Amino acid sequence: MNAVHDPFTHPASRLALEVFRLNGALISAGDTLVAPLGLTSARWQVLGAIAEAGGALPTAGIARNMGLTRQSVQRVVDDLAARGLVCFATNPHHKRAKLVQLTAAGTQAFAAASARWAPLADLLLARIGPAAAEAAATTLHQLRTTLSEAGAGSGDPT
Numbered sequence: 001m002n003a004v005h006d007p008f009t010h011p012a013s014r015l016a017l018e019v020f021r022l023n024g025a026l027i028s029a030g031d032t033l034v035a036p037l038g039l040t041s042a043r044w045q046v047l048g049a050i051a052e053a054g055g056a057l058p059t060a061g062i063a064r065n066m067g068l069t070r071q072s073v074q075r076v077v078d079d080l081a082a083r084g085l086v087c088f089a090t091n092p093h094h095k096r097a098k099l100v101q102l103t104a105a106g107t108q109a110f111a112a113a114s115a116r117w118a119p120l121a122d123l124l125l126a127r128i129g130p131a132a133a134e135a136a137a138t139t140l141h142q143l144r145t146t147l148s149e150a151g152a153g154s155g156d157p158t
């Protein structure tokens with residue numbers, strides 16, 4: 001397809017716009033959900049990325065998994081460390097890139113955020129159904145992979 005497409009009617013563009021809007025809505029909802037815990041969506045996302053990895057990751061690994069820049073994740077990691085929610089460990093594979101780990105307080109904060117998210121997650125699932133949720137997740141994963149393979153979604157440009 002070499003034709004010029006209307007960015008508001010091309011199906012892929014419409015999908016991208018909805019994803020951008022959904023991202024904004026998720027960040028807003030997340031901020032509201034976790035504010036009573038002293039968290040923001042960004043802090044919650046980083047805690048989640050570390051928890052999902054099952055232990056410890058360097059900041060660049062967290063950024064790569066989240067599709068964000070290392071610098072933006074580093075700011076959040078530093079903030080979480082100042083709050084006692086993460087700590088740093090020696091990385092046997094890289095002298096300068098410390099591993100970021102959840103502290104006990106970080107594990108508790110992530111669990112509390114997850115508990116606050118669960119009712120909203122259940123509401124979303126009730127509205128669209130498990131099959132549609134799985135299909136959407138699969139489609140979004142395929143799109144992210146395609147962007148990465150095309151060099152358009154490489155995450156951290158540094």
